[in-house]
Amino acid sequence: MLSPIRAGQHTLRNRVIMGSMHTRLETEPDGIAKQIAFYAERARGEAALLVTGGFSPNAEGIFDPEGPRIDDPEEALGLRPICEAVQAEGSLICAQLLHAGRYAKIEGCVAPSPIRAPINRFIPREMTEADILRTIEDFAVAAANAQAAGFDGIEIMGSEGYLINEFTVTHTNKRQDDWGGSAANRHRFPVEIVRAVRERCGPDFLVIYRISAADLVEGGAPADEIAALARKIEAAGADILNTGIGWHEARVPTIAYPVPRGAWRKAAANVKAAVSIPVVASNRINTPQLAEDILASGDADMISMARPFLADPHFVKKTREGRSDEINTCIACNQACLDFIFSDRPVGCLVNPRAGRETEFRDTPTDTPKKVAVVGGGAAGMATAAEAARLGHDVTLFEAQDKLGGQLNLARAAPGKDEFDETLRYYAGQMQKHGVTQRLGQRAEASDLEGFDHVVIATGVTPRIPDLPGIDHPSVATYAEILSGDREAGDRVVVMGAGGIGHDVAEFLVTKPAETANSDVFCETWSVDPEFVSSGALAGDPLAPKPSRRKVVMLQRKTAKPGAGLGVSTGWILRNALRKHGVEAMGGVTYEHIDDAGLHIVADGMPKVIAADTIVLCTGQEPERALAQELTARSVPVTMIGGAKEAAELDALRAIDEGVRLAQGL
Known part of the structure; x- marks a missing residue:
């Protein structure tokens, strides 16, 4: 994982890519400053190559009315400070070019055929040949704009059911002209885009093509067509093939916690067997051990991780320094990344409140250390204690149970949510590293809390x-x-x-527990072909009953x-x-x-x-507040956070965010 690799005219310092993800940071006030802080922090953490969220090459391709575009040369130049900040940290940066096709939530969206997507209310207009040729040119112009702005390359989004992917499969391409019908005709659109970009930008510009390695929809591509397309894309001038898994309308989960780690590695291996350029494995890879195993086995040449870099921007650096046990692991909950994006909010992260909000937090130690008591060793209490101690406060944590975790110990029992074990490991490790005194198995009484400058009540909830x-x-x-x-x-x-x-x-x-832990059982449950060779990589109806x-x-x-x-x-x-x-x-x-x-x-x-x-x-739940009320009566300074403050659903996102922000403000 840590070894360099040659791709095109570039040498990457290791084999880890921060994959593309929408952030919506561009819609925020001071959007450029926030993007600089976001991307530079991941470059500082030694990701070899960072891929931005998708930029549309034209007006028709935006994902929604606020979606970013890169078809205006002057606006593109405004992105140069982001590129310079990343490159100053020793990483490369590529802009992703993404035409949303029939997924574009706008009037006038376009597609190879006028078939409405089940996740979009707009019916697309069928593209004419003139539209197709103009769009190929738009991709080339967008790539040139990115090059002029200082990007090291671009990634062409050819997977996930967006426009290019729509051309490649019979599920959405019903055309009878030179752009539909045979596989050769259906592949023509992406091949011409790659060729046009390479001709426009020259040999030194990095060109990544994200190929759909498993469509997971009926009428999707079989393995032989995927391999054939991969070879054509290589011949057209691509330097790297990244792999995408599943369409947004697919009825098979692809990146959420019910999916076993590394479930899609065989799909990447199929692509790698077809070409000689580097191939990237992606989706549900969240530990250096798994990344290393995939690379060492030969299933892929590189690893792409997106959300794991939200959870911990220093994933690679910590691995290189032998501190992989300090990595804050992505638990694939999607609560603050995808769910925020789909509700028009900037990206965040449940386990790392800093993600997307880097400019709101400080790392300098406090000038006025306080003696702090934290009551409760669940998500809120651990986050508060770890952050407060990191900033130099003297912290003692009281937990009535003989183990840490609180409600996380219940949440982790749900299928796939044993990923919460990683969150528990991380925060417990941070508390130990920064010297938090832990009083496990001790239910704190008011008398135990005398002499503290501040008491944090994170006692959680009880079932109603x-x-x-x-x-x-x-x-x-x-x-x-x-x-x-x-x-x-x-x-x-x-x-x-x-x-x-x-x-x-x-x-x-x-x-059954194995459904979220064993890839073969997962594939059987969701009717996925475990060898990824059938049409769409499906082996039946994903929603077939499994009583x-x-x-x-x-x-x-x-x-x-x-x-x-x-x-x-x-x-x-x-x-x-x-x-x-x-x-x-x-x-x-x-x-x-x-x-x-x-x-x-x-x-x-x-x-x-x-x-x-x-x-x-x-x-429902009831907040545990008895101790807080007693302390308030004694005029002890108290702050309630997490479930003790508000007993809603078991909300680790709010609990951790409140805990870290409280510690920052002490």
Whole structure:
């Protein structure tokens, strides 16, 4: 991973690329300054090559009305300070050129054929041959603009279901002219783009092509067509082939936590076998050990990681210095990266509040060290303690349990969310490194907290017990009892509550652990061809039923669709997984009482009894504030954060952000 590699006319200092990701930082006040800070920090962390978020080569290709473009030479020159900041740190930087095609959320979007994307309300206009030739020229002009702005190269986005990818497969290309029909005709558009860029920008300019190595949609490319396209792209002048996995409309998860680490490496290996230029593996690679294994095995020549550089911009540097145990690992939650982007907010990171907000934080030690007590060793407490100690405060952390983690120990039980182990490891390691005194197994009393300059209450939440007749029935368990393993659920389960916790509990009850840990089992569950040779790399219907031995019914009082409040980029995965495993979900119910017959409800105005061996309460949380109230009465300076401040869903994103920001402000 740390060895240099030659690509085109350039030598990269190692084999790690920071992959392209949308940041929306360009829409912020002082957008250039924020982008400089963002990219320079990752270059400082020794990523060999950074790829920007996608710039459209023309007006039709923008992803949304605020999407960035690079077709104006003068505006492109405004990006030069970003390039200079990255290059000053010893890294290369490439601008990604991305035409959104039928995914563009604008009137007048275009595509090879007028087929609306299921994730877009706009119907695309079919491109004429004149449109196609003009767009090829637009890519060449955009690449020249990037070159003039100081970029070392460009990445041409040919995957993920965007315009170029739409031309290459029969799923979206129904043309009967020279740009459709045969594979040779469908490949013509990307090949001509690469050729035009190379001719315009010369041999010294780095050209990366991101090829779709597994479309994961019906009518997607089979392996032989992907290999043929790869060879043509190489011959047209590309220096590197990066691999993309899945279209945005695919019904197979590709980068979220339910996907096993390294699940797509074989797809990259198939491309590598076809060409002689470097090939990059991507998606769900988040540790140096896995990256090293993929490279050493010969499956790829380089590794692309995007979100892991949000979680820790110094991923490569820490590895080189033998400090890989200090890497803040991406847990693939998508909560502050993709979900923020899809809700028109700048990119962030659950485990690293600095990501995208580098200009808001300081690293200089405090001039006025304080003696700080942190009560609670969950996400909020650990983040506060680690950051405060790093900045030079004298910190003591009290945790009533004999282990750290708090609600993270429950969250990690959900399928795929054992990635939270990495967050626990990181913050525990940071506390140890910076000298936090830990009092585990000690429930802090007010008397223990005398003499501290500041007390932080991060005591979290407890499950809310609804006022319902029969709530003390032996069949009733809390989500905490189920996820912790203190209670074993029976074969017939009712989950009361269909929010994030309810969905996690339901999936915990019906999903085999191997589905999110073993690539072969994952592929079987989601009907993916494990060899990635079939059309679209599919081996059937991704939503085909995979019934569980348990019969689980999930209920909610709200009339809204169950799961409506889940994350934009992960909610559909959870809902589809539960449907596949036979989980029934009902909204608009009224809970009546619980007895030996089960849970009595009213649904659609009719009384009903749902027989159950186990009834799991996912009915909300209550904040643990008793200690805070006692300290306030004694005039002790107290700040509440995390669940103690606001008992919503188990929100590690808010907890860690509040903890780090509090420590910064002490």
